[in-house]
Amino acid sequence: METFIDIVLFILLVCTALAVVRTQSLFATAMLAGAFSLLSALLFVTLDAVDVAFTEAAVGAGISTVLMLGTLALTARFERPPSHSPVIPLFVVLVTGAALIYGTLDMPSFGDPNAPAQVHLAPDFIQRSPEEIDVPNIVTAILASYRGYDTLGEVAVVFTAGIGVLLLINGLRHRRRRKDKEDA
Incomplete structure (x- = not known):
C-alpha cells in the first residue's frame, strides 16, 4: 500500500510539473507551484522524513507561494510569448537530468539493509544516543543534538523567509497607500 501511495504522489508531482510548464497564467503557475510543494511534503512524510516535509511545506508551499503572489501583484498576469527558441534551455535541462540520473546509478536501492547508512551510521546512533543524549x-x-546546527539552520531559513514575507507585505501596503493618496 505504501508503494502505491508513493507512485500516486510521484504521478501527481509529474502532472503538476507539466501543468506548471504548460500554463500561461502566472497566478495559476504560482498556485500550482504551491501544490507541487505540498505534494513533495506529502511524499517526504511517506518516506519518514517529517522534518524535511515540514520545511518543504513551510518554505516551499507557504512562504514561496506568498512571495510569488507578491511578485505577481507587481507584474503582469500572463506570460509573454518567448522571443527565443526553447531548444537550448531544453538541451541544458536534458543534459543536467541525465547527469543527475547517472550520478545516482551507484546508490544503494531504497530500503537496502546493506546500505552504508544502515550498516555504519544507524547502529552507531542506536548504541550511542541513549548514553550520550539521554533522549x-x-x-x-x-x-x-547530532544535527543541531543543521536544524538551527533550517529554523533560521524559515524565520528569515517569514520576516521577508512580512516586510514584502508591509512594503506593498505602504506602496498602495501612497498610490491611493496620490490618486485622491
Missing part, C-alpha cells in the same frame, strides 16, 4: 526517541536525539 528516548532516537530521531529527536539526532535532530536536536
